[in-house]
Amino acid sequence: MQSITIRRPDDWHLHLRDxxxxxxxxxxxxxxFARAIIMPNLVPPVVTTADAKAYRARIMEALPNGDRFEPLMTLYLTEHTSADDIEEGKKSGLITAVKLYPAGATTNSHSGVRDMEKAMPMLERMAKIGLPLCVHGEVTTPEVDIFDREAVFIETVLDPLRKRLPELKVTMEHVTTADGIDYIKSSKANLAGSITTHHLIINRNAILVGGVRPHYYCLPVAKRENHRLALRAAAVSGDKRFxxxxxxxxxxxxxxxxxxGCAGIYSSINTMSCLAHVFEQEGALDKLEAFVSLNGxxxxxxxxxxxxxxxxxxxxPVAFPTKIETGAGTVTVFDPMFPLHWDVERS
Ligand SMILES: NC(=O)N[C@@H](CC(=O)O)C(=O)O
Ligand SMILES: [Zn+2]
Ligand SMILES: [Zn+2]
Incomplete structure (x- = not known):
């Protein structure tokens, strides 16, 4: 039987809700996963260090008995966030990153940033104290086509910001385009990117061919096949920036x-099986550990x-449920559209 042993993985972009x-x-x-970066887009959002502390306590409280898991907390950047509070959060060890949502870009992002100028004092402080900025990298300009919003964000927001503040560490989250991959690869320092499981597996056909399939809809929306292939190449390359x-x-x-319908795909339950499948398909099982356990x-x-x-x-094939039942209601699980043979061995 084929098997692979790796360090326990972490998830560098996760929504746990409340x-x-x-x-x-x-x-x-x-x-x-041993650790995860916890997204702050609750309603209302996790804006202050005090909010993050209270949210962390709720997460620890909800953790199944005996599980060891470390939530790495983030703050939701608003135009009114206090730079001092950000610094306090980092100093206390509670805050791992600050999250930038352009206002209106995605789920629960209406309290996000409209005018980047207003966020500069906070970003300058973060650059000074070495606290990374995680970005949802899409513009919200109505004229810009939804499939181009990541590329336009890089050109009109991210690159100017990085030129102005080169010391700021930026994580481009859920990169979905070849443009994003190329941009990260072109940088010499202070830029990295996270890639989702589903963007390695689906392209936009999954959402639109043969009928609208809302469970494949997320933001940034899945793009054309050439973009998926660029994401796969980056993920399996071992490049430390991904x-x-x-x-x-x-x-x-x-x-x-x-x-x-809301944007978002639920994949925590079968992600590791999906990824082992993808890395095996790419002949790169030896690079899986770098992607899930080392580079982050x-x-x-x-x-x-x-x-x-x-x-x-x-x-x-391993039998994963197609849906999970939660106290809040039923949630559909990401269906990779191929059988999953890789299983995480339980000790
Ligand atoms: N990815 C998504 O499609 N949705 C996320 C928000 C986000 O990460 O942009 C959510 O909070 O539901
Ligand atoms: Zn997200
Ligand atoms: Zn996002």
Whole structure:
């Protein structure tokens, strides 16, 4: 039987939500990952260090008994965020990164930044104290086509920002285009990118061919096949600037299956099986550990996990549920559209 043992992975971009949803999904992450960067786009968002502290406590409370998991907290950047509070958060060890949502770009982003100029004092402080900025890299300009919003963001927002503040460490989250990959590769320092599991597997056909499939809709939206191939090449390359951020983003089915469905794909439960499949397809199983367990901690200045996990390839496909039941409602699980033979061995 084929198997591979790697350091325990981390997830560098995760939505856990709150309350009953948090309780319903956290076990899928804590079973598979040692740490995760927790997105702050709650309603209301996690804006202050005090908010993050309270949210962290709720996460720890919801953790299944016996699971060891470390939530790495982020702050949601607003135009009114206090630079002193950001610095306090970093000094206390609570805050791992600050998250920039251009206002209106994605789920719960209306309190985000409209005018980058207003965020400059906070960004300057972050550059000074070495705190990374995580970005949802899409413009929200109505004239810009949704498939071009990442490329236009790089050109009109990210590159000017990095030229103005080269010392700021920036994580381009959920990169979905060849443009994003090329931009990261062209940088000499202080830029890295996370890639989701689903963007390595689907292109935009999954959403639109043969009928609208809301469970493949997320933001940034999946692009053309050439972009998916560029993401795959980057993920399996071993290049230290690329690492996993699942962007697992649960929404209950009624909020996905309706006239104006929410963006987000839930993949925490089967991500590792999907990724082993992708890396095997690419003949790069030996690079899986770099992508899921080494490059992320190196970028965030943390040690890789000491614990190991073994993935085994089973004869019979592993049965994952198509939906999970949470106290908040039913959530559909990401369907990679191929059988999953790789399984995480449970000790
Ligand atoms: N990725 C998504 O499609 N949705 C995320 C927000 C985000 O990461 O942009 C969510 O919070 O639901
Ligand atoms: Zn996002
Ligand atoms: Zn996200």
């Amino acid at each position: 309350g009953a949803m948090l309780e319903g999904v956290i076990g899928d992450t804590s079973r598979n 690492f996993l951020g699942t962007d697992s983003a649960p929404h209950i089915d009624p909020l996905k299956e309706c006239a104006c 901690p190196a970028w965030y200045g943390l040690s890789p996990n000491e614990e190991r996990v073994t993935l085994v390839k089973r004869e019979v």
